[in-house]
Amino acid sequence: MSEPVSELAFKARELDAGDELAGVRSRFVLDDVVYLDGNSLGALPAGVPERVDDVVRRQWGELRIRSWEESGWWTAPERIGDRIAPLVGAAAGQVVVGDSTSVNVLKALVGAVRLARLDGSVRDEIVADATTFPTDGYIAESAARLTGCTLRPVAPERVPQVLGGRTAAVLLNHVDYRSGRLHDLPALTDAVHAVGAVVVWDLCHSAGALPVGLDEHGVDLAVGCTYKYLNGGPGSPAYLYVRREIQDRFDSPLPGWNSHAEPFGMRPDYEPAAGALRGRVGTPDILSMLALEAALDVWDGVSIEAVRAKSLALTDFFVQCVAARVPQGRLELVTPVAHRERGSQIALRCEDAGEVMKRLIERGVVGDFRHPDVLRFGFTPLYVGFGDVERAARVLGEVLAEPRRT
Template sequence: MSELLSEAEARDAADGLAGLRDRFVLDGAVYLDGNSLGALPAHVPARMEDVIRRQWGELRIRSWTEGGWWTAPERVGDRIAPLVGAAAGQTVVGDSTSVNVFKALVAAVRMAREDGGGRDEILVDAATFPTDGYIAASAARLTDCRLRPVAPAEVPSALGGRTAAVLLNHVDYRTGRLHDLPALTAAAHAAGAYTVWDLCHSAGALPVGLDAHGVDLAVGCTYKYLNGGPGSPAFLYVRRDLQDRFDSPLPGWNSHAEPFGMRPGYEPAEGAVRGRVGTPDILSLLALEAALEVWDGVSVAAVRAKSLALTDFFLRCVGEYVPAGRVESVTPEAHAERGSQVALRCPSDAGGVMRRLIGRGVVGDHRAPDILRFGFTPLYVGFADTERAARVLAEVVG
């Protein structure tokens, strides 16, 4: 047995989060793609059987009231809130990340215009996930703003009197680089602009501190580190003191002050409910609610500590096992700049390497042209998994 494997087994034995692994449906593979789709919590199928057979099959329409369907978007939002550092009453769940980015960004520009000063510019992360860029471009056209792609590190110097809103990713989806949310939010506020943060690769992986850092608006998906299931609805955070100014570009009957009044004129509801649009996707929403129960009693700080330990250990194992020159880490070494994934540049047939890894039971993913991504979900990934992944990678590329 290698020294690294012995160390891995010892660290797993001392891991306070190790018991959570049994709460997920896992086969013998090393699953390092939770930053794309989280594993299934084992109790969710039985919960969904009740939703389908009893709530839908027997109660039918009565479940909107008796089953709590109507209030699920806010209720599930309040389950997510502590995981992103928010108090209750500011987070609503529904729609996709893309739709929520659009709502938040247009609302941010509208608030900036209300403040005065002729603001007509949106800054967007130049390396953002493509859809965020597409949405930002559409929002800019809709609001007659100029769109300026900039690197997050350049945002403070790019801000000016014309900047209305800044759309940034908390963690870069390709490299796993963690951007400085507190400092960038403060810089935007100093310039009179509003922030919209995309938390898809940080929610459930590390402390975010939305309330503590005064973030204006934030969105995030729930099918990655929150394990909500494929296509599970996203969340939208609206800071409490901005809720009465949140002017959604997608007003719907579900966000109306009197949703069953069926009045022709729109009057927005109070609070985070303004973030709702149409009828909630109840099956996905309740699957997410059940999945979030695995977080009961779990500290996000403990998850972050294990995440950093796992990614440190993986990089160390890669350094010792993989022949020199075959891969290169593009994920920052500094903990303050690292999310919960490791991205390795593999100049020789990265897509083929990942296919062979998956064939040998190490599941990550490939981002063109040459990036191998490995996501570390501390709720169910251990140190022995990490050592095995690096050892198999060395065999595949060597």
């Protein structure tokens, strides 16, 4: 076993030496654990603790209420939205940060159905990815109920076949949370538009890991979380993208005072603000939001194209190392091999995945287990190196060579 080990370790060193993003790792707080769970909770960016401390002690503790203006609290949702925008291929003024992904899915889907019906057409179907992260499906069901639609869950590859004149809105995931499969955003967006429906993309598992191209591909609405590849911290606020051309018609089911044209006019009648901030609702959670803002500093000078190139190299290398280290027949690769179909994670089916993941974590390799039989490894190119990948695969091979605990 010594020969292939040293060869792969040598290759890892070569790849790390040629990695233009290697230096970005120092912008994070990391230890000797191989952290392959950044697709669940991103690591802590080094600048966050100090910034949060300033927000708490000075902005809240000393300036108190004055900070809504003086510390830029009030405008944080759209300001931070504009920081996320280039990472998802959006021009400024189309993204606002706030609320959870689930809440944003409701805004987007109800808004999408209303948009689709503006021409007077009787559209009564919401199509949603049947393999989606469950919350999207539950909220889609709720959006359907609230708008008099029927929810039609279908596998993403079958979506084009079920679209038609009854389709109001379509909710899709850019990358499947379990398999790591990357869906064809441009083609699916075109297919939805071809029948006059409105598309909502969930970017939770793609934003910060690969180019999305929202503007370029004419996406209508998109949502995403910020605590995975954007490293915003546990439960950091999600975001909502509303394409500029449809903003003045976007009709939110959550018309809170923060999206009013004149929020401090305290008017009894609701008049929606112009632009992206029509997606805001209530008072933003400033601590979480400004932690996210500080976290986004790690992107300075980093291109999403470079991130994507490294992500593919990392996952390719992981697949190669696993093949070399793991006894045959013990694992099944769930994530597609083709680059155009792969996100930034590798999912491996393994009968005793729960137990295997426990042992990996005990030995300093952190991925996660997805019920019932999936080992999921996320690769954040900003702080994961090829040496990490080689080590992870090596430890995985060791664990799988051991007798199974019963």
